[in-house]
Amino acid sequence: xxxxxxxxxxxxxxxxxxxxxxxxxxxxxxxxxxxxxxxxxxxxxxxxxxxxxxxxxxxxxxxxxxxxxxxxxxxxxxxxxxxxxxxxxxxxxxxxxxxxxxxxxxxxxxxxxxxxxxxxxxxxxxxxxxxxxxxxxxxxxxxxxxxxxxxxxxxxxxxxxxxxxxxxxxxxxxxxxxxxxxxxxxxxxxxxxxxxxxxxxxxxxxxxxxxxxxxxxxxxxxxxxxxxxxxxxxxxxxxxxxxxxxxxxxxxxxxxxxxxxxxxxxxxxxxxxxxxxxxxxxxxxxxxxxxxxxxxxxxxxxxxxxxxxxxxxxxxxxxxxxxxxxxxxxxxxxxxxxxxxxxxxxxxxxxxxxxxxxxxxxxxxxxxxxxxxxxxxxxxxxxxxxxxxxxxxxxxxxxxxxxxxxxxxxxxxxxxxxxxxxxxxxxxxxx
Amino acid sequence: xxxxxxxxxxxxxxxxxxxxxxxxxxxxxxxxxxxxxxxxxxxxxxxxxxxxxxxxxxxxxxxxxxxxxxxxxxxxxxxxxxxxxxxxxxxxxxxxxxxxxxxxxxxxxxxxxxxxxxxxxxxxxxxxxxxxxxxxxxxxxxxxxxxxxxxxxxxxxxxxxxxxxxxxxxxxxxxxxxxxxxxxxxxxxxxxxxxxxxxxxxxxxxxxxxxxxxxxxxxxxxxxxxxxxxxxxxxxxxxxxxxxxxxxxxxxxxxxxxxxxxxxxxxxxxxxxxxxxxxxxxxxxxxxxxxxxxxxxxxxxxxxxxxxxxxxxxxxxxxxxxxxxxxxxxxxxxxxxxxxxxxxxxxxxxxxxxxxxxxxxxxxxxxxxxxxxxxxxxxxxxxxxxxxxxxxxxxxxxxxxxxxxxxxxxxxxxxxxxxxxxxxxxxxxxxxxxxxxxxxxxxxxxxxxxxxxxxxxxxxxxxxxxxxxxxxxxxxxxxxx
Numbered sequence: 001x002x003x004x005x006x007x008x009x010x011x012x013x014x015x016x017x018x019x020x021x022x023x024x025x026x027x028x029x030x031x032x033x034x035x036x037x038x039x040x041x042x043x044x045x046x047x048x049x050x051x052x053x054x055x056x057x058x059x060x061x062x063x064x065x066x067x068x069x070x071x072x073x074x075x076x077x078x079x080x081x082x083x084x085x086x087x088x089x090x091x092x093x094x095x096x097x098x099x100x101x102x103x104x105x106x107x108x109x110x111x112x113x114x115x116x117x118x119x120x121x122x123x124x125x126x127x128x129x130x131x132x133x134x135x136x137x138x139x140x141x142x143x144x145x146x147x148x149x150x151x152x153x154x155x156x157x158x159x160x161x162x163x164x165x166x167x168x169x170x171x172x173x174x175x176x177x178x179x180x181x182x183x184x185x186x187x188x189x190x191x192x193x194x195x196x197x198x199x200x201x202x203x204x205x206x207x208x209x210x211x212x213x214x215x216x217x218x219x220x221x222x223x224x225x226x227x228x229x230x231x232x233x234x235x236x237x238x239x240x241x242x243x244x245x246x247x248x249x250x251x252x253x254x255x256x257x258x259x260x261x262x263x264x265x266x267x268x269x270x271x272x273x274x275x276x277x278x279x280x281x282x283x284x285x286x287x288x289x290x291x292x293x294x295x296x297x298x299x300x301x302x303x304x305x306x307x308x309x310x311x312x313x314x315x316x317x318x319x320x321x322x323x324x325x326x327x328x329x330x331x332x333x334x335x336x337x338x339x340x341x342x343x344x345x346x347x348x349x350x351x352x353x354x355x356x357x358x359x360x361x362x363x364x365x366x367x368x369x370x371x372x373x374x375x376x377x378x379x380x381x382x383x384x385x386x387x388x389x390x391x392x393x394x395x396x397x398x399x400x401x402x403x404x405x406x407x408x409x410x411x412x413x414x415x416x417x418x419x420x421x422x423x424x425x426x427x428x429x430x431x
Numbered sequence: 432x433x434x435x436x437x438x439x440x441x442x443x444x445x446x447x448x449x450x451x452x453x454x455x456x457x458x459x460x461x462x463x464x465x466x467x468x469x470x471x472x473x474x475x476x477x478x479x480x481x482x483x484x485x486x487x488x489x490x491x492x493x494x495x496x497x498x499x500x501x502x503x504x505x506x507x508x509x510x511x512x513x514x515x516x517x518x519x520x521x522x523x524x525x526x527x528x529x530x531x532x533x534x535x536x537x538x539x540x541x542x543x544x545x546x547x548x549x550x551x552x553x554x555x556x557x558x559x560x561x562x563x564x565x566x567x568x569x570x571x572x573x574x575x576x577x578x579x580x581x582x583x584x585x586x587x588x589x590x591x592x593x594x595x596x597x598x599x600x601x602x603x604x605x606x607x608x609x610x611x612x613x614x615x616x617x618x619x620x621x622x623x624x625x626x627x628x629x630x631x632x633x634x635x636x637x638x639x640x641x642x643x644x645x646x647x648x649x650x651x652x653x654x655x656x657x658x659x660x661x662x663x664x665x666x667x668x669x670x671x672x673x674x675x676x677x678x679x680x681x682x683x684x685x686x687x688x689x690x691x692x693x694x695x696x697x698x699x700x701x702x703x704x705x706x707x708x709x710x711x712x713x714x715x716x717x718x719x720x721x722x723x724x725x726x727x728x729x730x731x732x733x734x735x736x737x738x739x740x741x742x743x744x745x746x747x748x749x750x751x752x753x754x755x756x757x758x759x760x761x762x763x764x765x766x767x768x769x770x771x772x773x774x775x776x777x778x779x780x781x782x783x784x785x786x787x788x789x790x791x792x793x794x795x796x797x798x799x800x801x802x803x804x805x806x807x808x809x810x811x812x813x814x815x816x817x818x819x820x821x822x823x824x825x826x827x828x829x830x831x832x833x834x835x836x837x838x839x840x841x842x843x844x845x846x847x848x849x850x851x852x853x854x855x856x857x858x859x860x861x862x863x864x865x866x867x868x869x870x871x872x873x874x875x876x877x878x879x880x881x882x883x884x885x886x887x888x889x890x891x892x893x894x895x896x897x898x899x900x901x902x903x904x905x906x907x908x909x910x911x912x
Binding site for chain 2: 017028031035038039042046049050053054056057060064079081095096099100101103104105113116117118119120121122123124125126127128129130131135139140143147151237238239241242243245246249250252253254256257258259260261263264265269270272273276277280281284287288313314315342345346348349352358359362363366372373376
């Protein structure tokens, strides 16, 4: 039995295209894993790097604010850092992390004008997409698989050996199976080994690594099935190769492009701009509204400050924070609609993934790697929770009119280390 | 010449019988048509939406009630980046950059709500635009249609007969290239229609559109030559197909993705958060407006008093708070400019590194020229950011000047204690009307051409490379016949 396998292996490796294809797969996989690991390391380094800078910035603000002890100044001038650490699988699928911020500072003023801030990035470099392992798997691996499998049967036919093989082999089915497993299996191995090494370095769990490897294998099976389907038409090797390349073009480039057009056309998301414009109007109209009415509206949502909502004079931080809060609240419905639109786009993409295997593979891997739109929205949710905690932290000082001193700066809520369903934490904690 | 045409005509007849070639070509033409119509519609819609938002923002600014000028500094303004007409052909980085910025005093906000950030990861598969269809899919279709043109003749042995009939290798190659070139011209047709439409209906600059057409023609011509050369130099048609597919995957899919990674690793960009902290840090060092004994602001005060020949700020003929606001804004704006310059320099260096890979990939060369000519390259976005910042500075300083001249120092100081002073500091809203609206100045044709030079030069390099390959192929065939 082993001898047969060894024999097939020798036959396969003697083909002109075999060794170059396998080496190319290995090199591409290695390069993409390396690039992904380097990018994730850079992102972690940025998050590490901002901590002392942030601390210094806070200390500098504390130095002058604490002298007067005015909490209004503390809340106005202190920006609080948030960040979204890459998961242990992010190296394999960098996703939207290059265009959406993964570090963002917020302060206790209205959130809607802060949460959609962008990161500085070079748009021309983001345009073609990143070179990561998920890209190698979805686009390049099928091409190499086609190169290795398109003449599986036709080559023997064209060489006049097909009939002979059929007669000589104990089981032709076993023979072809051996050949397919050998060709596709070696290619899969060349793709997966660098990934597994990368996953170990990145501290990914064995289960996660196995799931991704399983997805890659399933994706290979899909392409093998396609190759066999085309082979059934008994065309020449040449026609096989051309047909398969055409199919590759259609399902990896053309149909996803059409799907994007359809999804973005069907679900417009201009609510983002609209709510931003509306929120500014709502906030600034607050300056001109009767103060008593503003405080009443604020107290309805914050009954705990019912007895402290009065003040004298033309300006008070209580009032300032009340109408800023109301500005955010005024666009609550639009925020929800915007969010629903983004989620609908994501949901339709998942549906497209059910029909188009390349999209499906990308969807699943990016979900596992927490680098998709949903992950971006989840980060925003955590920022919302954090922002609410910030307001809750400052309100007692503002409404009780307690002086805000140096030691109070240290009491402010801190951005929590990731824990919500983040499979990455296990490895992070180990470090 | 007639022989060349005869060979071409014969080749076209064969192509019509080739199912895969026909299917590939039809698919490309259909996609081109879809991309053309959706792109034109999308550009028109987006541009109209942005214009509507801009008009709304202008209206809302002008319609503000009587206010203290500093309230208006914080009320701020929104500006939107219009989409150039040729963006309907090649939207470039438009979707990757925010198209609106909130402008206010003391702060510089980011451009937000870029399409891609609001899209699912489908955006990573590429956007179906006329430019994308020709840049990425066009060469592949040429490969499908043309890989066998000469290799097939060699395999079937007809190459010898042609030689026996006294056909020169040059005529053969020229004929085959003419046939495939005809296909390329057909593929270019929808793009030409789209460009023509944009020139006529959307008033796109004619010379820009012409140069775009020429750039794409050169690009496709390179691929025609590469396909013919590969088809004549390989052992059989299948090898030609595999080599060409490899070349396409390498130059059109792989290198364009690797180039940015290398450029980013070579010159990293600081995050907004870090820049923000650095600016705050610099500000505190230059002059801390919160510190009453700060040397910079003490000197500013002394100088102001001296200029007006008074001894107390109360005696100034203008509102000292307004002057202070103007001085503060001047300092912060200078820092914004300084950090922006650094950022733009880094981005330009990254761009140069990535464009350098145009020596390995004609697709990179074409994309660079195409975006520059369409006015949708990073320079276009940078221009928007710079103009928005200049506008921000102008309106903030105008409002600060109003605070200095139309609000008295005494009223300004008492506005929270004395309701009458509070009423007086709210100045006439006609001033908001007087603040000019934002008008975006797009890149001039001259600037676009200059930005397109590296890409165009690289395309010419590829044209020369293609011609050299073809010559080599012709000589080889001549020797082999």
